[in-house]
Amino acid sequence: MGQVQATINGRLYKLDCADGQEQRLGELANFVGDKVERLAKEFGQVGDIRLLMMAALVTADELFDLREELKTRQDSEIVREASSAAEVKAAS
Numbered sequence: 001m002g003q004v005q006a007t008i009n010g011r012l013y014k015l016d017c018a019d020g021q022e023q024r025l026g027e028l029a030n031f032v033g034d035k036v037e038r039l040a041k042e043f044g045q046v047g048d049i050r051l052l053m054m055a056a057l058v059t060a061d062e063l064f065d066l067r068e069e070l071k072t073r074q075d076s077e078i079v080r081e082a083s084s085a086a087e088v089k090a091a092s
Contacts, residue, residue, distance in 0.1 A: 008033040
């Protein structure tokens with residue numbers, strides 16, 4: 001079993017993961033740590049749990065925005081494909 005040490009908001013966390021996933025887990029921990037650090041600079045040290053919750057909410061908000069953008073792009077692609085198919089059918 002792999003293990004990664006991550007420092008978030010000045011606290012050291014030992015995280016277990018599947019073998020071979022250490023780099024990915026380290027990258028994820030750094031991502032969360034960066035979010036927490038930015039929030040701590042903006043709001044101050046309001047507590048680890050609150051900062052982690054805020055980081056989770058900010059990340060979830062970004063994820064929802066990306067999902068919506070992806071769905072919009074997929075919907076647009078479906079409309080384009082349908083339009084192209086209709087044009088081909090009308091031309092024949």
